[in-house]
Amino acid sequence: MRDLLTPRELAELCGVSPDTVRSWCFRKQIKFATTPGGHKRFRRQDVIEFLKERGFPLPTTDKLSPIKVLVVDDEESFRRSLVGALQKETAFNVKEAGDGYEAGRLIGEFEPDVLVLDLVMPGIDGFRVCRDFKNRDNGEQVKIIVVTGYPDEMMFQRARESGANECLAKPVDMNTLMDMIRNLHHNPAPRKSRGRKPRKS
Incomplete structure (x- = not known):
């Protein structure tokens, strides 16, 4: 609490x-x-x-408990910016990971309510992470927000099909992200992708 x-x-x-x-x-x-x-x-x-x-x-x-958020991104400056902004709000309990090994460890130990995942990272298949999460026991209770600096509509569609609840294009607006986390945790109805428009292929 x-x-x-x-x-x-x-x-x-x-x-x-x-x-x-x-x-x-x-x-x-x-x-x-x-x-x-x-x-x-x-x-x-x-x-x-x-x-x-x-x-x-x-x-x-549940509504008086902090929302456990795990931020997984290999870009340290972006990751630290997200974590720092979220930690200023008492509504969030935040952990971070910069690689697949640390992410896997924290997923088991921390048991996040919401995962903020960079979709494209060295050594991590973001789509597979989404699928694996949803296939876990109680996996549907974990909400996934994927972020990427190289968005296109096909990528976002594949992410949603893999289990992502929301898709965001970098740079991420922090107010949008925080509202998204709250809404997903308390009202899990899916919404449309946010951020700048994906590039056309």
Whole structure:
């Protein structure tokens, strides 16, 4: 269980707008702490008490737990950028791997909820990784987002057929990726590919 929620996470949890959360804070209707950078954070227990008082349905344990995300990409600068951005959000518990060996180890030990996978890496067949994941016990519960700097529609189609839930073209917009991770984890309905348009072959 994560102990602190951001205003955005609280808004999503309650099904209200961020403006409503700001209003609650302004009127001191909910307890919050302020980080050294001036950002508001909400303690899990305070949130539960607030929800009970206001008659909101209590969230499941799953919605209050961080989403486990494994980022697999051999391009270190890109991988570190993704991991750094995700780690700033309390909603995510993030691990990273730069090669197939480390990825295989972490897949077994970490048991991610969402896999962010570079589709084209030396020594790794991204399509096979997708298939192997889906063939594992409870494999359908793991959501896969593939990313690539060399996109084309045939590649994306093959990735989806191999088991990928979403496809993104580099460079990746972090807000898009984070929304995608949340939506896949809490609402697993597939959506269309995102990012810049694939090249025509």
